[in-house]
Amino acid sequence: MKDKVLVSRAVFPEVIEHLGAHFEVDCHDVDAALPPAELAARLADKRGALTLISDRIDAAVLACAPGLKAVCNVAVGYNNLDLAALSRAGVMATNTPGVLDDTTADIAWALLLSSARHVVAADKWVRAGQWAGWKFHDDWLGNDVHHATLGILGMGRIGQAVARRAAGFDMPVIYHNRSRLSAADECACNAKWVEKDDLLRQADFLVLMLPYSPATHHAIAAAELALMKPTAHLINVARGGIVDDAALIETLQQQRIAGAGLDVFENEPALDKRFLALDNVVLTPHIGSSSRATRMRMAMLAADNLIAALTGQRPPNLLNPEVLGA
Numbered sequence: 115m116k117d118k119v120l121v122s123r124a125v126f127p128e129v130i131e132h133l134g135a136h137f138e139v140d141c142h143d144v145d146a147a148l149p150p151a152e153l154a155a156r157l158a159d160k161r162g163a164l165t166l167i168s169d170r171i172d173a174a175v176l177a178c179a180p181g182l183k184a185v186c187n188v189a190v191g192y193n194n195l196d197l198a199a200l201s202r203a204g205v206m207a208t209n210t211p212g213v214l215d216d217t218t219a220d221i222a223w224a225l226l227l228s229s230a231r232h233v234v235a236a237d238k239w240v241r242a243g244q245w246a247g248w249k250f251h252d253d254w255l256g257n258d259v260h261h262a263t264l265g266i267l268g269m270g271r272i273g274q275a276v277a278r279r280a281a282g283f284d285m286p287v288i289y290h291n292r293s294r295l296s297a298a299d300e301c302a303c304n305a306k307w308v309e310k311d312d313l314l315r316q317a318d319f320l321v322l323m324l325p326y327s328p329a330t331h332h333a334i335a336a337a338e339l340a341l342m343k344p345t346a347h348l349i350n351v352a353r354g355g356i357v358d359d360a361a362l363i364e365t366l367q368q369q370r371i372a373g374a375g376l377d378v379f380e381n382e383p384a385l386d387k388r389f390l391a392l393d394n395v396v397l398t399p400h401i402g403s404s405s406r407a408t409r410m411r412m413a414m415l416a417a418d419n420l421i422a423a424l425t426g427q428r429p430p431n432l433l434n435p436e437v438l439g440a
Contacts, residue, residue, distance in 0.1 A: 117161040117424050122148055122169045125188070129164075129413045136421050137162070154178040162420050164188065164413075165195075172196040176203045184423035186416040190214060190272075191353055192433060193326045201434045208419035208431040212271060213411040214403040219275035221402045222351045225375025226319050228396045229347045231256040232373075235393045257318070257345060257372060259283050265317025267333070268324035268352065269295060269305070276321055277303035288313055314341035319349060326353035336361040339371065347373045351402045354378040363388045366395055377402050 119133060121141040133139050140156060142148055147168035148156065157163060157179035165171060167189045176182065176199055184206040187195060192209050200207045228234055232254050239245065260283045266273045269291040277287045287305040289295075290313045300306070314320065320342065324330045334348070335358035342348070348371060350357055359380045365371055373394040379385040382400060389395055403409060419429040428438065 118159055119162040119164065119420060119424070120156050120160045121164045122153060122156075123166045125164070125413045126410055128410070129417050132414065132417050133164070133420065136425065150175070157182060162186070162424050164416050164420055167191060167194050170194050170196075171200065173199040173202075176200065176205065184208070184420055184429070186420040186423065186429070188412050188416040191325055193353065195433075197434055201437055204437055206423045206429060206437050207433045208416070208423070208429045209433060210412045210415045210419075211431060213415055214408050215271045215275045217405050217408040218272050218351055218402040219279060221377060221398070221404075222272075222276050222321050222323075222349055222375075223279055225349050225351065225377065225396055225398065226321065226347065227259060229349065229373040229375040229394075230259050230319070232393075234396050257347070259285070259319070261285065262318035263288060263316055265289065265313045265320045266305070267291075267310070267313060267320065267322050269303075270323060270325075273321070273323035274299065274303050274305075276323065277305050280304070288316060311341060314338055315343070317346060318343065319347050322348070322350045322352045322356055324352050324356050326355050331355050332358040332361075334358065334362070336364075339365045342371050344370060344372065346371050347375065349375045351377040354380045354382050359386050359389075363392070366392050369394065 116138045119137040119139055121130065121139060124143050124145040130139055130141055150170065153169060154175045157175065160179060161181055162184040164186050171185050173196060182205050185195060185200060186208045188210055190209055190211050195207050197207055236254050262285055264280045264285045264287045266277055266289040269289040280287050281304060287303060288308045289305050290308060290310045294307045322334065324333060333356050339361055362374060363386060366374060375396040377398045378400055389397060403412060419431055422429045
């Protein structure tokens with residue numbers, strides 16, 4: 115008899131087929147999160163789950179699923195998982211690092227360039243029929259990207275991918291990270307470590323690549339924004355909550371920095387509506403990893419983690435090895 119697993123949200127048919135070769139699959143075939151009570155009920159008889167970042171797995175949910183052995187997240191981040199509760203319950207947890215690095219780095223650059231050169235606001239202006247002719251000194255004078263200083267806060271795999279792309283724009287790269295990169299990795303990224311305050315003061319474009327945790331909540335708030343140049347741009351493709359959105363809105367309203375490009379928000383999708391009135395911010399709906407090829411790789415990696423976990427193997431991306439006594 116096959117183990118039962120839950121796929122908590124609509125994914126690609128190929129992923130369901132892959133899992134179906136090993137398990138009895140209960141798929142919530144809707145691209146919307148299950149309400150918490152229904153998620154708990156659907157997990158009651160399951161040995162494993164393939165989850166998305168919208169699924170909160172905590173002690174209350176685990177209490178309803180005594181047979182659960184593995185929760186495999188389709189994401190690099192896992193702040194939706196109560197890792198301590200999972201470990202106490204003896205449930206393996208996994209994520210999907212590595213496969214989305216380049217795609218997420220690409221969206222960071224898309225936001226950076228769009229913010230620097232007013233791409234979205236200019237597009238709206240043209241569509242509204244307001245373009246009466248070319249001008250030399252107009253409202254669309256932006257900031258050059260080439261030769262500007264790129265600052266990266268959080269220099270993991272994605273941060274390093276962002277840094278490598280800066281070579282094409284002849285940009286000096288500075289970064290701050292809890293742990294400094296090796297000399298070889300710094301050379302590969304052409305990046306220099308600096309203190310956080312120096313990063314904020316020097317960066318023309320500040321890209322945030324921090325994981326979200328209580329320690330990084332509002333890592334960029336009013337005090338940090340006050341250190342930035344008035345010509346600087348803030349780019350966040352990491353997680354909502356890293357930035358104090360209210361403080362950022364006030365900074366943008368008062369034009370104390372030049373602009374921002376945001377793919378993530380506090381309380382998303384219920385973002386602060388004041389963002390919508392600002393022309394100096396570019397907004398995208400958490401699409402950092404959103405290419406078909408990358409989302410497929412993410413889901414397949416999560417499926418492979420789940421298959422390994424429930425067939426006596428060590429999952430390749432295990433987050434809580436203490437569950438296995440290692």
